[in-house]
Amino acid sequence: MSQPLPRAFEDAVGAAVDYRPGPIMTFADLFCGIGGFHLAASALGLKCAYACDIDEQARKAYEANFGITPGNDIIQAKPSELPEFDLLCAGFLCQPFSIIGDRKGLADPRGALFREIIRLAREKRPAALVLENVRQLVSIKGGSVFDRILQDIAGLGYYTDHRILNALDYGLPQKRERVLIVATRKRFDAFPWPDRKTPMKPLSGVLEKNPDSRYFVSDKIRESRRKAHSSPHKIGIWHENKGGNVSSHPYSCALRAGASYNYLLVNGERRLTPREMLRLQGFPDEYKIISNDSQIRKQAGNAVPVPLAYTAIQGVLQVYDQSTATKGQRNKA
Numbered sequence: 241m242s243q244p245l246p247r248a249f250e251d252a253v254g255a256a257v258d259y260r261p262g263p264i265m266t267f268a269d270l271f272c273g274i275g276g277f278h279l280a281a282s283a284l285g286l287k288c289a290y291a292c293d294i295d296e297q298a299r300k301a302y303e304a305n306f307g308i309t310p311g312n313d314i315i316q317a318k319p320s321e322l323p324e325f326d327l328l329c330a331g332f333l334c335q336p337f338s339i340i341g342d343r344k345g346l347a348d349p350r351g352a353l354f355r356e357i358i359r360l361a362r363e364k365r366p367a368a369l370v371l372e373n374v375r376q377l378v379s380i381k382g383g384s385v386f387d388r389i390l391q392d393i394a395g396l397g398y399y400t401d402h403r404i405l406n407a408l409d410y411g412l413p414q415k416r417e418r419v420l421i422v423a424t425r426k427r428f429d430a431f432p433w434p435d436r437k438t439p440m441k442p443l444s445g446v447l448e449k450n451p452d453s454r455y456f457v458s459d460k461i462r463e464s465r466r467k468a469h470s471s472p473h474k475i476g477i478w479h480e481n482k483g484g485n486v487s488s489h490p491y492s493c494a495l496r497a498g499a500s501y502n503y504l505l506v507n508g509e510r511r512l513t514p515r516e517m518l519r520l521q522g523f524p525d526e527y528k529i530i531s532n533d534s535q536i537r538k539q540a541g542n543a544v545p546v547p548l549a550y551t552a553i554q555g556v557l558q559v560y561d562q563s564t565a566t567k568g569q570r571n572k573a
């Protein structure tokens with residue numbers, strides 16, 4: 241159920257503010273990274289009006305793949321100079337909220353970048369927002385940070401909903417849980433999250449046949465892993481946690497931007513290749529890799545799994561009665 245706004249408040253906000261009513265044709269990709277939201281939104285027929293990311297390598301990858309040059313620091317973005325857009329997408333910085341981070345939440349200057357989303361949404365008044373973050377965002381400080389985020393969005397006159405989605409349930413062999421926040425100016429009774437899970441693609445469909453020898457670890461590391469763990473899986477990804485415990489699964493644990501080099505090892509013996517990391521995030525093989533291995537690790541570890549972004553945007557389109565079957569027509573337009 242969407243959080244209902246008090247009638248008087250809705251009258252005040254809804255009457256005073258001229259929101260874009262839909263249909264949803266264009267999107268802004270804030271904190272665009274290498275474009276997980278872009279892939280999802282364009283697969284649903286939407287056109288990118290604006291993107292920005294402070295990271296030069298991410299901007300270059302975005303431009304090489306989508307032909308759009310993203311803006312730089314969002315703090316410098318002037319709403320009056322930006323094009324109009326119907327949907328605002330943002331995977332805002334997750335480090336301040338992640339279990340790996342220090343849990344300071346919005347007090348951390350990187351967490352405060354959320355304020356930039358509010359600033360641009362207030363000025364540009366898109367019909368809808370789709371935001372993504374780590375699942376821990378929902379529970380830090382007893383849920384007070386998340387409540388504040390939802391209140392700030394509702395305060396602009398949006399109905400909101402959220403759900404924790406796991407990439408494993410959306411076809412990808414990666415356990416990656418993310419909270420997706422959706423916000424629409426149009427009221428909805430129940431946001432159309434899908435009921436059914438998409439079967440996980442097996443790891444064999446993601447792993448490269450003949451990876452370069454540079455991805456294989458030293459004998460010493462391989463032996464230490466084997467001493468620590470014996471895997472029941474013919475093909476598995478071995479995960480070493482921060483405490484040094486090793487486990488293995490027929491899928492990957494979450495890719496992380498700043499993790500130690502060998503924390504994920506295919507069959508306990510080699511690192512994932514850049515293409516494999518992108519596949520684990522749902523990026524198609526046509527996606528051009530233009531960065532070096534360590535940059536791709538960071539970029540892939542930061543990205544939103546494409547099917548999760550797709551699911552949330554598809555739901556928003558349904559709220560606006562835009563059947564996704566119209567995709568072809570809108571693509572042609």
Ligand SMILES: C[S@@+](CC[C@H](N)C(=O)[O-])C[C@H]1O[C@@H](n2cnc3c(N)ncnc32)[C@H](O)[C@@H]1O
Pocket residue numbers: 271272273274275276277292293294295298312313314315330331332333334353539542543544
């Ligand atoms: C969690 S990642 C988003 C990844 C993206 N959704 C994707 O699919 O690749 C956050 C991104 O915010 C960018 N960023 C951090 N500070 C920024 C700022 N001040 N302005 C614009 N982008 C920023 C980072 O470079 C990073 O790429």
